[in-house]
Amino acid sequence: MERDNEIEGKVLLRFVVDEQGKVTDVTVVKSVSPGLDAEAVRVVKMLPDFKPGKQQGRLVKVYYNLPIVFKLSDNDDTKVHRLNRRYGDNKLEQKAEQAYSKNNFKDAAKYYAELAGDTKDADAWYLAACLYDHAGQTKNMCSALKKAIAGGYKSIDTALQNKCK
Numbered sequence: 001m002e003r004d005n006e007i008e009g010k011v012l013l014r015f016v017v018d019e020q021g022k023v024t025d026v027t028v029v030k031s032v033s034p035g036l037d038a039e040a041v042r043v044v045k046m047l048p049d050f051k052p053g054k055q056q057g058r059l060v061k062v063y064y065n066l067p068i069v070f071k072l073s074d075n076d077d078t079k080v081h082r083l084n085r086r087y088g089d090n091k092l093e094q095k096a097e098q099a100y101s102k103n104n105f106k107d108a109a110k111y112y113a114e115l116a117g118d119t120k121d122a123d124a125w126y127l128a129a130c131l132y133d134h135a136g137q138t139k140n141m142c143s144a145l146k147k148a149i150a151g152g153y154k155s156i157d158t159a160l161q162n163k164c165k
Helices: 034-045 076-087 091-101 105-119 122-134 138-150 158-163
Strands: 009-017 023-030 053-055 058-060 062-070
Touching: 009 034, 023 034, 034 062, 091 105, 105 122, 105 138, 122 138, 138 158
Parallel strands: none
Antiparallel strands: 009 023, 009 062, 053 058
């Protein structure tokens, strides 16, 4: 659900390492969402045993604070997923998705470029640029990349930009 709603952020957890080195009493100090909080707690509970803390030669409990950052990746699959939610049953988007699922990057890029042209969507232009790159069509990739930048797309891959120089 968090991925579908593009929820990301830092969950801050507090936990105790007991005298045997076991992780106990995991609590959420700073929440992001119920799903991300639960996943962070689950991961911390799976940590291997710690070396127990000592104070004046005695084993003691130790409190730890641990931030866990959840960040959505900007790979092509994630971009396709975001556009799919944005356009729903758009025919061009459906054709692009079908071509992409068959690793037909050239046609997928063409459909996303057409969709981007119709909607002036910088995300769709950037996805078209990435797919043109996969298809080995540098000229089309550079053209789509310029349109993505002009449309306000912010997270441009510098490797793509360097191919256009």
